[in-house]
Amino acid sequence: MSGARLRATDALPAITAGTDLAVGGVTKRFGATQVLGGVTFTVPAGQAVALIGANGAGKSTLLRCCLRLIEPDAGSVRLLGRDVRGLDAAGLRALRTEIGFVFQKHNLVGRLSALSNVLHGALGRAAFGNAWFQSLAPQALREEAMDCLARVGLAAIADRRADRLSGGQSQRVAIARALMQRPRMIFANEPVASLDPAAGEEVMALFLDLIRRQRLTLLFTSHDLAHAIAFADRVIALRAGAIVLDAPAAGLTVTGLRALYD
Amino acid sequence: MTEPPRPPPRFEQPSLPAFAAYLALIAFFVVSLSGTGASISDFVSGLPQIARLVGEMLPPSTARLGPVSWALLETFQMAFVGTVIGVLLSVPIAVLATRHLSPHPAIYHAARTHIAFFRTVPDLVWALLFVVSVGLGPFAGTLAIIVDKIGFCGRFFAEAMEEAERGPQEALAAIGARRSAKVACAVLPAAMPSFVATSLFSLEKATRSSVILGLVGAGGIGIELKVAMDLFSYDEAATIILAIFALVLLVERASAWLRARMI
Numbered sequence: 001m002s003g004a005r006l007r008a009t010d011a012l013p014a015i016t017a018g019t020d021l022a023v024g025g026v027t028k029r030f031g032a033t034q035v036l037g038g039v040t041f042t043v044p045a046g047q048a049v050a051l052i053g054a055n056g057a058g059k060s061t062l063l064r065c066c067l068r069l070i071e072p073d074a075g076s077v078r079l080l081g082r083d084v085r086g087l088d089a090a091g092l093r094a095l096r097t098e099i100g101f102v103f104q105k106h107n108l109v110g111r112l113s114a115l116s117n118v119l120h121g122a123l124g125r126a127a128f129g130n131a132w133f134q135s136l137a138p139q140a141l142r143e144e145a146m147d148c149l150a151r152v153g154l155a156a157i158a159d160r161r162a163d164r165l166s167g168g169q170s171q172r173v174a175i176a177r178a179l180m181q182r183p184r185m186i187f188a189n190e191p192v193a194s195l196d197p198a199a200g201e202e203v204m205a206l207f208l209d210l211i212r213r214q215r216l217t218l219l220f221t222s223h224d225l226a227h228a229i230a231f232a233d234r235v236i237a238l239r240a241g242a243i244v245l246d247a248p249a250a251g252l253t254v255t256g257l258r259a260l261y262d
Numbered sequence: 263m264t265e266p267p268r269p270p271p272r273f274e275q276p277s278l279p280a281f282a283a284y285l286a287l288i289a290f291f292v293v294s295l296s297g298t299g300a301s302i303s304d305f306v307s308g309l310p311q312i313a314r315l316v317g318e319m320l321p322p323s324t325a326r327l328g329p330v331s332w333a334l335l336e337t338f339q340m341a342f343v344g345t346v347i348g349v350l351l352s353v354p355i356a357v358l359a360t361r362h363l364s365p366h367p368a369i370y371h372a373a374r375t376h377i378a379f380f381r382t383v384p385d386l387v388w389a390l391l392f393v394v395s396v397g398l399g400p401f402a403g404t405l406a407i408i409v410d411k412i413g414f415c416g417r418f419f420a421e422a423m424e425e426a427e428r429g430p431q432e433a434l435a436a437i438g439a440r441r442s443a444k445v446a447c448a449v450l451p452a453a454m455p456s457f458v459a460t461s462l463f464s465l466e467k468a469t470r471s472s473v474i475l476g477l478v479g480a481g482g483i484g485i486e487l488k489v490a491m492d493l494f495s496y497d498e499a500a501t502i503i504l505a506i507f508a509l510v511l512l513v514e515r516a517s518a519w520l521r522a523r524m525i
Binding site for chain 1: 323427429430432433434435436437438439440442446447448452454502
């Protein structure tokens with residue numbers, strides 16, 4: 001595992017002009033369980049970072065804390081230059097419109113069409129009601145949503161209900177929804193964990209291709225160590241809520257990373 | 263050779279407090295039965311009266327079929343308009359009464375209290391109040407149905423929204439969507455099957471209620487039935503009862519058909 005280095009988790013992150021995310025000493029407890037114990041790291045603009053770790057290591061909680069979908073107990077989060085913990089509700093909503101979030105279980109609205117689900121990516125920026133349903137949306141937004149669907153190869157099934165899509169198609173619609181946000185950064189929580197290996201490989205390659213083309217910053221969690229090495233510039237490993245590895249992906253091996261799970 | 267393990271007892275032995283509670287429940291039922299004045303001999307001696315009444319009802323009279331049909335139509339109009347307006351008003355109140363969607367805990371509790379109040383006061387009482395306020399006629403009955411539907415649908419709509427899948431709601435929150443967008447785009451579509459089922463059941467319930475509301479002068483066919491019974495025109499009363507049966511059956515069948523197609 002050459003290139004790997006242990007880092008102190010309580011050190012403050014070095015914030016530079018090109019830093020999209022700076023997490024400093026973030027802690028989170030659920031009852032008696034400490035899920036995050038002072039996590040500190042930064043993500044420069046344009047970098048793809050994989051967060052790995054066993055179940056319960058704190059990966060999903062960390063992603064949610066970065067956007068305050070879960071409120072951290074302590075620590076600081078600077079995202080796209082803004083102090084996330086200091087934002088009021090309106091400021092937080094404005095910040096979230098710039099961050100695409102792809103969930104493990106896609107989280108589409110099952111009874112709405114694929115196109116309406118993609119359109120929801122514009123909810124943060126569109127006028128009241130304009131991005132609720134494709135049937136009520138202005139033509140420009142509908143065309144933009146269709147373009148996003150086309151980029152993930154699903155323009156042909158725009159009118160199909162989301163609960164009638166396959167797992168791979170659903171996740172691609174979720175990616176299209178994130179693209180519809182016109183995001184500056186993408187968070188992805190085990191984006192292909194619910195897919196079979198072939199579909200997972202295909203969706204991950206498409207996802208990374210779209211992100212690289214738009215030079216977006218990416219922070220994603222994964223249990224697939226090969227994906228982490230292949231698709232990320234850098235790998236951060238969590239164990240029991242603390243960072244135990246932060247290293248460039250290029251020097252890492254699956255065998256070496258697997259040892260972190262022991 | 264070892265003995266196979268013995269299965270657990272078929273029934274759990276109740277604890278002493280549970281046993282005492284069962285006994286108290288049985289004792290209360292016996293006391294209540296006596297409180298209702300239930301009497302087998304009265305029931306048996308009343309059977310010939312029932313037979314006589316049924317005899318006088320047959321054959322049903324068709325003399326007032328025209329007015330009865332109009333009253334029946336008015337009954338359904340009250341039920342339909344009352345249900346539609348009640349359902350529409352229930353949605354925003356139910357949103358306020360949904361724990362994770364309500365803007366403030368005080369608003370949540372106020373909305374829940376209003377819904378509980380509307381539901382627990384019987385529709386006949388609402389009809390009496392509205393007859394006093396807006397006068398005799400179907401408008402009073404329609405208002406009573408509206409209030410009753412807010413109490414009924416408000417509760418079930420709120421529960422359906424509380425049970426709606428949270429994943430899509432979290433996804434929209436992560437996009438930066440406002441509360442109104444989360445409700446419109448994620449909560450309402452998820453709760454829609456339950457809304458449709460509850461609304462159609464409400465229409466069935468309102469159709470039955472609107473018959474009774476006429477008895478207090480709140481419009482509909484109930485007043486026709488009361489007059490027929492008061493004048494001992496049992497053959498006319500039979501026609502009215504059959505008409506009510508046909509209407510309720512029709513609404514239930516139509517509702518079941520719609521439910522099967524819309525959910």
